[in-house]
Amino acid sequence: MSSISRKRFLMFTLRYVPMLLFAIVLLSFSLMSPRFFDLKNMINIVIQSSHIGILGIGMTFVLLTAGIDLSVGAIMYLACAMLAVYLTGLPIWLAMVVMCTIGMAFGAVNGLLITRLNVAAFIATLATLFIGRGLALFVTGTQLLTLPPPILELGRSNILGVSWTIWAFAIVLAVSWFILARTPFGRQVYAVGADPESAAKAGINVRRVVFFVYVICGFSAAIAALVSGSQVGSISPNFAIQKEFAAIAAAVLGGTSLFGGRGGVLGTVFGAILIQTVENGLVIINADPYIYPMVTASIIFIAVMVDSLRTNFLERIDQRVIRMEDLPR
């Protein structure tokens, strides 16, 4: 029986590795600087992590179907570029609607390439990444542009004493959680991720599910663009560059599997906050800025490694446990 309790322990540890990491990160930064563990700083972390969190939530939908979307950073840049160049005269709400439409349209292109032309998601979205960034560079003339003032005001605005950024983050989280957990579409996303062939046999329109997953991802990228744009106020040619990796990392860190069918948006939010906590902590303890990417990369590496360990290793253990007749379930 001892080997079983050891397996249980391993399973437990692997499942909660992100939490453990989080606890270690919080503890070590708190010990290094008194300014770190402070309510204001904590709120700050949540605000800073919200665009990655929102981006990661959209990415979670895609990952759940065992897909990937590398173009989300490009969508963010393109949406903000359109805002800065063409949408300055529009009322802010209309500009927001147009940006969201751009995001969804871009996602729809990804979805069509993947479901209709059967291009591998990795390649299709890699291509649209360059198309999107190229288009945005063309539109902006590679200039640093300031975003229209109402967007900046939005970034500073509070509703009931809470920053609009946190509201946006919370609403995206609540709606996406509801879609995944409580609607037929959401459950079908999980089914498609587990086994597209079985899903098709069970009468699920797999193409439709996959298509909409990319549309949702594009939409969330547009929201992330708004949030990020309202905080920064301007866009440079490097705007939102490589954010797709941060989004994937947040999702995977939060327990969403790259192999599809497992995970959820709550974990993604947790992952995004963890990544931001590390960056924030590094700033506060005055670490050399050149080591930020290395620390973030290590965390992402640990996340991906834990994911594959979990998938291969734990499922094997799970099977074995079921097979033994005398073990408690």
Add this chain to the structure above:
Amino acid sequence: MNRENLLRFENITKSFFGVEVLHGVSFTLESGTVLGLVGENGSGKSTSMNILGGVHLPDSGHMSIGGVPYAPTSPREALARGISFIHQELNLFPNLSIEENLFIRNFHRLHPTLPVIDRKRMRASAQLLLDMVDLKLSPGTLVSRLSQGERQLVEIAKALSSDARIIIFDEPTTSLTRNEIDRLFAIITRLKSQKIGIVYISHILSDVMKLADNVVVLRDGGLVGAGPRAEFNIDRMISMMVGRSINQLFPVRSVLAIGEPMLEVEGLTQPGVVRNLSFRVTKGEVLGLAGLMGAGRSEAARIIFGLAPYKSGSIKVAGKALEPADPRAAMRAGLAFLTEDRRLEGLLMNAPIFDSVALPSLEAHASVRTGWINNATLESEVKDFSKRVQVNTADLHDVQARNLSGGNQQKVVLAKWLMRRPKVFILDEPTRGVDIGAKAEIYKIINTLVEGGCAILMISSEMEELIGMCDRIIVMGNGEITGSFDRPNFDQERILAAAMRRGRQEVA
């Protein structure tokens, strides 16, 4: 009891690419009865069931359900007419709960126009269905936590949820334990009393004899026998299916004098898995490993082959101690292992057959100096061994392993290991999901191996197979050896009694 004709299947023919695979098959299914459908792979069972299930359209002939003409053009339409097909490979999503699996096609909604799941109603209907199949689990349980048998019950519940009038079972017992099989049979009996018609497809003829009210035997796309069960017995079914009689199934082999031990296992123990296993297999001997599912037989085999660790004991191959938990060392020592799951562990399903056969022998055909593979010798050897197991060599590069029948897949796995010329060959359920014709061929291959001096450890859940093939049988129960029988003492009942013993282990 009033039984009415539920399904008529009249003179159905079907051709693929100009080759007729069904030649005017007719049978009827009465409500509240079980129709046992038997035949080798390729005899037309699947084709006729696929026509019934709306997957294929028949070329001629016609079907009716309850007297109303029936010509489905899609599985969806078949389902709407009350036909449920429970496939051999279950169509469940392990990452979803039981209730979600039951209703994935058509969730209960809070309001018809509102895409929000009504969880209360879903839970209630799921509970109702689970009660019907006697599965005592919460509908919210994740399917990944269920055993194979429980999953089968969920699949049946799914069939019931669509108000099925006819349920087709395709080899439902291949991965079930004896207990689970009994439960399945009880449910089938209950379904009968609810006037549901059942088509039961199985290679396990004793089950067909036990369950079926009527039997239909197919061979080469034609009907070779049909009638009430009383007119059949197993021998007769087999001879109808294969056109020869059963005593040819287990071919005679020339018994060799007892040779030196090739595989010696001493006190093999791994806590929670196996305890104190000791046995030996000599040159030219087939040692059978009997036991119930979950007795630890496959686990023991995996430990011997180095796929799992062990805590104490020793394993020797041809007199030399084996490195623990190192499958490559095991292979170098002359071990080969045909696993119980050929799809997952035995074959490269999406690659040409050639790749599966060649894979474990690549190093043997690589130049010592450059490491490059000599394609010419590899090609000829793969061809040679494929021929020996009667795999069509013209298919080697063009056909993917997943497109082969179960029997041919298994022969490919055999070829791949034979190419390494093993001294000890561990066979885990070598004939599972394989039709009778291929079974006989596999037995012949095993005999040729043994006559060539190979030692064989054969795990099987089919008692007749063990009794027909083995020189000795040891029995495992709860991870321990609970019995050992020499050929003159083979006795189904005593072997089964030993398998039920739980060994000396304390009650958990």
